[in-house]
Amino acid sequence: MEYRRLGRSGLKVSELSFGSWVTYGNQLDTTAARECMAAAWDAGVNFFDNAEVYAAGKSEEIMGEALKKMGWPRLKYIVSTKFFWGITEGPNERNTLNRKYLLHGIDASLKRLQLDYVDLVFCHRPDPDTPVEETVWAMHDMVERGKALYWGTSEWPASAIREAWDIAERHHLRKPVMEQPEYNLFHRSRVEKEYAPLCDEIGLGLTTWSPLASGLLTGKYAKGIPADSRGAIPRMKFLVGDLTDKSKNEVVAKLGVVANELGCSLAQLAIAWCAANPHVSTVITGASRVAQVKENMGAAEVIAKLTPEVLARIDAIAGSAAD
Numbered sequence: 001m002e003y004r005r006l007g008r009s010g011l012k013v014s015e016l017s018f019g020s021w022v023t024y025g026n027q028l029d030t031t032a033a034r035e036c037m038a039a040a041w042d043a044g045v046n047f048f049d050n051a052e053v054y055a056a057g058k059s060e061e062i063m064g065e066a067l068k069k070m071g072w073p074r075l076k077y078i079v080s081t082k083f084f085w086g087i088t089e090g091p092n093e094r095n096t097l098n099r100k101y102l103l104h105g106i107d108a109s110l111k112r113l114q115l116d117y118v119d120l121v122f123c124h125r126p127d128p129d130t131p132v133e134e135t136v137w138a139m140h141d142m143v144e145r146g147k148a149l150y151w152g153t154s155e156w157p158a159s160a161i162r163e164a165w166d167i168a169e170r171h172h173l174r175k176p177v178m179e180q181p182e183y184n185l186f187h188r189s190r191v192e193k194e195y196a197p198l199c200d201e202i203g204l205g206l207t208t209w210s211p212l213a214s215g216l217l218t219g220k221y222a223k224g225i226p227a228d229s230r231g232a233i234p235r236m237k238f239l240v241g242d243l244t245d246k247s248k249n250e251v252v253a254k255l256g257v258v259a260n261e262l263g264c265s266l267a268q269l270a271i272a273w274c275a276a277n278p279h280v281s282t283v284i285t286g287a288s289r290v291a292q293v294k295e296n297m298g299a300a301e302v303i304a305k306l307t308p309e310v311l312a313r314i315d316a317i318a319g320s321a322a323d
């Protein structure tokens with residue numbers, strides 16, 4: 001496993017990391033979640049991604065329990081959380097990045113995680129009802145109070161990230177360091193077009209999500225929806241159209257030929273492809289079982305095999321299918 005700088009910050013993150021969306025508290029109980037984290041750790045992962053909203057706080061509790069049980073030195077791992085949607089009802093508790101919610105939310109997350117601080121904290125979506133300046137000050141204060149070390153955004157328009165950065169620059173506040181966007185072979189333009197200038201100009205780091213497009217890029221949906229897959233989970237129904245899309249599955253089958261030639265699995269090829277983008281600081285992987293974690297971590301070995309020629313072949317197969 002290689003470690004990359006998180007954008008222009010001094011923090012080194014493993015190029016592959018591990019997150020808990022959908023799985024923790026839904027598919028994985030505390031023991032299975034801990035085993036997946038341990039498998040990722042054994043492969044060299046030092047960053048574990050989480051969010052307040054994942055399983056309505058349960059995911060943070062599970063990760064907190066796992067971290068406590070494993071007893072890893074705090075200096076050696078990086079944990080994140082994110083705020084926006086909220087987990088309780090009220091005018092200042094849902095879909096907001098206002099100061100009150102953010103400064104309350106971090107205390108509640110730290111309690112669930114049983115940690116004194118998180119390393120990374122993300123504003124999970126933009127909030128049109130809160131001035132960016134208010135959010136920047138709140139994130140700055142969160143960092144100054146020692147509750148988080150670095151802050152960033154997730155799926156914010158580039159213009160809003162730039163606005164936040166400029167406000168922080170003007171007032172000598174903590175700047176946003178990273179953005180967390182979706183990035184995979186079917187979803188490219190935000191990372192490759194919208195964010196690329198920010199990576200170059202202000203040194204924004206990217207912690208990217210859904211490298212397998214929720215499993216589509218493993219080839220497992222070629223013949224419909226396996227009963228034990230994300231696509232079969234009732235509340236994930238919104239993914240089914242994409243997961244079973246005929247033309248996307250044909251692209252995946254063609255990518256399988258390239259994976260075969262490289263001697264790796266489709267999942268490894270798709271994850272390595274994300275990591276091959278030099279603007280990506282870490283690719284956040286997800287898994288519902290230990291065997292998947294082990295397979296996915298093998299992608300670290302595949303990155304070096306993605307020569308310009310191989311990347312051009314992949315582009316020729318998948319480029320026109322991506323948004």
Ligand SMILES: NC(=O)c1ccc[n+]([C@@H]2O[C@H](COP(=O)([O-])OP(=O)(O)OC[C@H]3O[C@@H](n4cnc5c(N)ncnc54)[C@H](OP(=O)(O)O)[C@@H]3O)[C@@H](O)[C@H]2O)c1
Binds near residue numbers: 021285293
């Ligand atoms: N910031 C955001 O808005 C945001 C949004 C989404 C995710 N994220 C972060 O990114 C992380 C990764 O996202 P993701 O879970 O969507 O990633 P993904 O890699 O696209 O999908 C992971 C899912 O694919 C299946 N899978 C994984 N490896 C496999 C393999 N080798 N073979 C077959 N199936 C495999 C598993 O589901 P099944 O086994 O159940 O089919 C697994 O849970 C999340 O945990 C979260 O931390 C952030």
